[in-house]
Amino acid sequence: MAFLVVALVLLTALCVFQLVLVLAVLRRLREHESRFEQLAKAAGPMGASDPAAELVGRRVPELAEHTGGSPRTVGFFSVGCEACHEQAPEFVASAAATGASAIVVGTPADELAGLLEGVQTVVTGAEGERLMKAVDIKAFPTFLQVDGEGLIVRAGIAVAELPAVAPAL
Structure with a gap:
């Protein structure tokens, strides 16, 4: 029974750790998306180079x-x-x-x-x-x-x- 409790605690800790990692990755993606939007606005409607x-x-x-x-x-x-x-x-x-x-x-x-x-x-x-x-x-x-x-x-x-x-x- 002690073995199951330890396994359950480890599994819970692993799930919490993965959840924290996923949230950190999502936060970084939002930061990059925000930077990309700022760059796109600064570059204008056609990007950095105007093909015309x-x-x-x-x-x-x-x-x-x-x-x-x-x-x-x-x-x-x-x-x-x-x-x-x-x-x-x-x-x-x-x-x-x-x-x-x-x-x-x-x-x-x-x-x-x-x-x-x-x-x-x-x-x-x-x-x-x-x-x-x-x-x-x-x-x-x-x-x-x-x-x-x-x-x-x-x-x-x-x-x-x-x-x-x-x-x-």
């Missing part, structure tokens, strides 16, 4: 075909991108004053293209995919300011990041 920023300075003649030879804002949208649907109305509002082109990739593009009604040029389908690859778009949405010759002068992941382009005369 690396496009500035590139000349993409394929874009010049869709800008009418004048400076223009070009937006790249993906059908399955929630942020694209959220940014579309703001893009349309800014496009109304300056003229803009929208490239929509994915199918069916009808709903997103409908949200972009009012944009001067909306490109979908295979041509949209070709332009996305030519520019090397890595994130959606991506907004570019392009001169009339296809030189990307500014880039961002939000419409608000780009100053308005003066309308072409």
